[in-house]
Amino acid sequence: MSTTPSTSEHCRHPYTVVGGPKSDRAMPSRPSFSVVVLNRGGKFDREAAFARLSTWEPAEILSIEIGTTAYDVEHLVARFPQVRFLLLEHSISIGEQVNLGVGEAIGSLVLVIWNDYEISGLPKGVYTGEAPLCAVPLLRGDRNQVLPSVVAPAFHQQRLQVLPLPPPNDRVPSIIAYDYVGLYHREQYHRIGGYDPAIRSPHWQKLEFGFRAHMWGYRIVLEPQLRLRCSQTPPPEDTTPDESYLRFYLKTLAVRFTGDTGRLPLSKLFMLIVRAQAGPMRAWRLFREAQVWVERNRYSFRQDARRVTELWDMTP
Numbered sequence: 001m002s003t004t005p006s007t008s009e010h011c012r013h014p015y016t017v018v019g020g021p022k023s024d025r026a027m028p029s030r031p032s033f034s035v036v037v038l039n040r041g042g043k044f045d046r047e048a049a050f051a052r053l054s055t056w057e058p059a060e061i062l063s064i065e066i067g068t069t070a071y072d073v074e075h076l077v078a079r080f081p082q083v084r085f086l087l088l089e090h091s092i093s094i095g096e097q098v099n100l101g102v103g104e105a106i107g108s109l110v111l112v113i114w115n116d117y118e119i120s121g122l123p124k125g126v127y128t129g130e131a132p133l134c135a136v137p138l139l140r141g142d143r144n145q146v147l148p149s150v151v152a153p154a155f156h157q158q159r160l161q162v163l164p165l166p167p168p169n170d171r172v173p174s175i176i177a178y179d180y181v182g183l184y185h186r187e188q189y190h191r192i193g194g195y196d197p198a199i200r201s202p203h204w205q206k207l208e209f210g211f212r213a214h215m216w217g218y219r220i221v222l223e224p225q226l227r228l229r230c231s232q233t234p235p236p237e238d239t240t241p242d243e244s245y246l247r248f249y250l251k252t253l254a255v256r257f258t259g260d261t262g263r264l265p266l267s268k269l270f271m272l273i274v275r276a277q278a279g280p281m282r283a284w285r286l287f288r289e290a291q292v293w294v295e296r297n298r299y300s301f302r303q304d305a306r307r308v309t310e311l312w313d314m315t316p
Contacts, residue, residue: 012096012197013088013089013090013092013096014089015086015087015088015089015100016070016086016087017084017085017086017087017104018070018073018074018077018084018085018087019077019081019083019084019085032058032059032106032107032108032109033058033059033107033108033109033110033111033183034058034059034060034061034062034105034106034107034109034110034111035053035056035058035060035061035062035110035111035113036062036064036098036101036102036105036110036111036112036113037049037053037061037062037063037064037113037114037115038064038094038097038098038101038112038113038114038115038180039063039064039065039066039114039115040114040115040116044115044116046063046076047076047079049115049118050063050076050079050080050083051080052118052119053119054080054082056119056122058082058107058111059082059106059107060082060083060084060105060106060107061080061082061083061084062083062084062085062086062101062104062105063083063084063085063086063115064086064088064097064100064101065085065086065087065088066087066088066089066090066091066092067088067089068085068087069087070085070087073085073087084104086100086101086104088100092197093195093197093199093200093202093205094180094195094202094205095180095194095195095196095197095199095202095205095206095209096195096197098112098180098184098194098195099194099195099197102184102186102189102190102194103190103194105186107186108185108186108187109131109183109184109185109186110183110184110186110189111182111183111184112177112180112181112182112183112184113181113228114179114181114230114234116230116231116232117181117228117229117230117231118228118229118230118231119227119228120140120227120228120229121138121225121226121227122225122226123135123183123223123225123226124225131183131185131188132185132188132218132219132220132221133184133185133188133189133192133213133218133219133220134177134182134183134184134185134189134213134219134220134221135182135183135221135222135223135226136149136150136174136177136178136181136182136220136221136222136223136226137149137181137182137183137222137223137226137227137228138167138222138223138224138225138226138227138228139167139178139179139181139227139228139229139230140227140228140229140230141229141230141232141233142230142231142232142233144229146166146167147178147230147233147234148164148165148166148167148178149167149174149178149179149181149222150164150165150166150167150168150172150174150178150222151163151164151165151174151175151176151178151210152165152173152174152175152312152314153175153211153305153308153309153312154309154312155306155309160253160309162175162176162207164178165314167222167224168222168224168314169224170222170224171221171222171223171224172221172222172314172315173214173219173220173221173222173312173313173314174210174220174221174222175207175210175211175214175220175308176206176207176209176210176220177206177209177210177220178234179234180202180206181228182220182226183223183226188218192209192212192213192216192218193212194209195208195209196208196209196247196251198247198289199244199247199248200244201237201238201240201242201244201245202237202238203237203238203239203244204244204245204247204248205244205248207248207252208247208248208251208252211248211252211253211305211308212251212252214303214308215252215255215257215262215301215302215303215304215305215308216300216301216302217302217303241276243286246272246276246278246286247286247289247290250264250268250272250286250287250290250291251290251293251294252305253305253306254268254271254290255294255301255304255305256304257301257302257303257304257307260299261298261299261301262294262297262298262300262301262304263294263295263298264287264290264291264294264295268287269283269284269287272286272287
């Protein structure tokens with residue numbers, strides 16, 4: 001068993017890698033996919049889960065766990081040499097866990113799932129063709145019901161709404177990866193910068209990533225051939241407009257696309273103070289951080305959030 005303390009540019013928090021370190025692994029000779037397993041609540045049969053995942057022949061399986069020790073996984077490392085455990089001492093946001101998994105993965109595509117998910121189908125062209133930034137699955141729940149894994153954005157009376165929709169049998173866009181689950185294109189994921197660690201709320205973290213992707217010209221689409229099943233319905237999310245919302249707003253809804261660049265108008269600072277009642281000092285801090293980020297990435301924008309929503313088309 002190999003145990004390696006590590007940090008990476010994709011994760012600000014130290015973690016331990018248990019299993020063969022990536023440097024000892026030969027890169028696959030053809031495009032391949034890795035599986036990243038996120039873990040939440042309750043106990044599950046790890047051996048059975050890893051055995052099921054192994055039948056799909058991924059390049060590797062990475063399990064991201066918080067509070068687990070190297071001793072706890074020693075016997076699993078011996079049985080499943082293709083599994084690596086990324087052990088975090090302290091809790092981090094789900095988006096940061098995805099960043100860590102995609103950053104450690106060697107496959108050109110990275111399937112992110114939870115420990116209570118099972119794969120029931122993969123795209124026939126998983127190794128070939130032009131992949132989107134993220135392909136979201138046709139997802140079924142514990143009673144075989146189809147879950148609304150496609151989410152569309154809309155504005156109603158100047159307010160953003162997100163509409164969960166039952167997925168059709170066609171490739172249609174989604175503004176987010178539902179429950180963070182999907183087949184991510186590793187290179188595109190790194191280009192866009194992954195999920196924002198400063199946004200802690202899963203709801204606003206996913207929406208910021210999704211709007212940024214579409215505003216920058218990337219695609220998040222349903223892939224009907226990617227079929228997953230979860231043993232329990234994903235827990236409801238907190239949609240409170242807290243500081244995570246303000247960070248989301250400043251990086252997406254507040255940005256204006258003019259000519260060939262994105263910019264954050266100064267008027268949005270006053271909106272934070274007056275409407276969001278953020279207070280002058282807090283509002284300035286949040287605004288200035290977002291302004292610097294928008295300026296640094298100004299040429300990455302292809303459209304703004306309003307245009308993304310106005311041109312949203314669910315036609316395959």
